[in-house]
Amino acid sequence: MSKNTDLGLLILRVGVSGLMLTHGLPKLLKLLQGNFEFADPIGLGSTISLILIVIAEVICPVLILVGIKTRIATIPPIIAMAVAAFMVHGADPIGTKEKALLYLVAFIAIGLMGAGKLSLDKK
Template identity: 65%
Template sequence: MSSTYHIGLLLLRLGFSAMMLTHGIPKLINLVQGNLDFGDPIGNGNTLSLVLTVIGEAICPLLIIIGYKTRIAAIPTIITMGVAAFIVHAADPIATKEKALLYLIAFIVIALTGAGKHSVDRR
């Protein structure tokens, strides 16, 4: 594989995961502070839904940034974005669910391609 391919994978991982953290870190802060006011889109309860979302939007993107178990780490984020796009925003227009769909597609690509050579897993 060419070096530009691996740079492309690195940029994909860093860019989308860093942007995802802007959604996940506020939720992580709420969880740590005990503010468990969160939606329950799939019937797991508010607290469990928040914990699962924090895993998908904060913990796993951090793992993806460093390239540790990238393909596995992308799975919770894919599930989280699938729930956001197809359950939480199911009745909304495409413009509302567009961000979740873009993240979904990006993390599916990350899961399919892996981290590339610029990652903890490759060291």
């Protein structure tokens, strides 16, 4: 890959993961405070759903941001954003599900391309 491609991947990883953390950190705080009320779109129970979304929106984005196990770390956010876009907001207009779709596309791209040279995976 070229230096520009590696820089582009770094910007994509840091930008998308950093923005995802703004959605995940409040859910992590909720979990740590013992409030397990959460949506249950795939029937696993609200507590399990909350734990899984914290993994997808906090733990995995941190790994992606720094570039550790990047390709594997994109799998939970991809699943979470697909569920958000197509199940939670499936009947909603495109403007409502657009954010989940944008995250979905970005995490798919990162998953396909990997972290690039400017990551801990390559150090």
